Amino acid sequence: MDEATIRARIRSLLETGEIPCETPEMTWASKGTGGHCIACAQAIAAHEVEFEVEVSGQSYRVHRHCYIIWQEECEPIRKG
Numbered sequence: 001m002d003e004a005t006i007r008a009r010i011r012s013l014l015e016t017g018e019i020p021c022e023t024p025e026m027t028w029a030s031k032g033t034g035g036h037c038i039a040c041a042q043a044i045a046a047h048e049v050e051f052e053v054e055v056s057g058q059s060y061r062v063h064r065h066c067y068i069i070w071q072e073e074c075e076p077i078r079k080g
Contacts, residue, residue: 001040006066010039010073019060021074026054029064039066 013019032044044050049064
């Protein structure tokens with residue numbers, strides 16, 4: 001999935017409240033476990049970096065590059 005498509009999907013998830021823009025309380029990184037990325041909906045393969053992000057007691061799994069895009073999309077929202 002290309003970056004523009006991922007950004008559009010993340011914006012949609014933010015608008016619907018499916019993912020938050022709050023600053024994560026905890027973030028862990030490890031090898032992919034085969035689960036699906038909340039941002040792009042693709043599986044996170046064992047050779048990829050998987051972030052587990054905890055926000056308000058909810059845990060989200062996301063590719064490293066999708067996490068970066070998610071945080072970039074939240075920047076303007078956080079600044080208000």
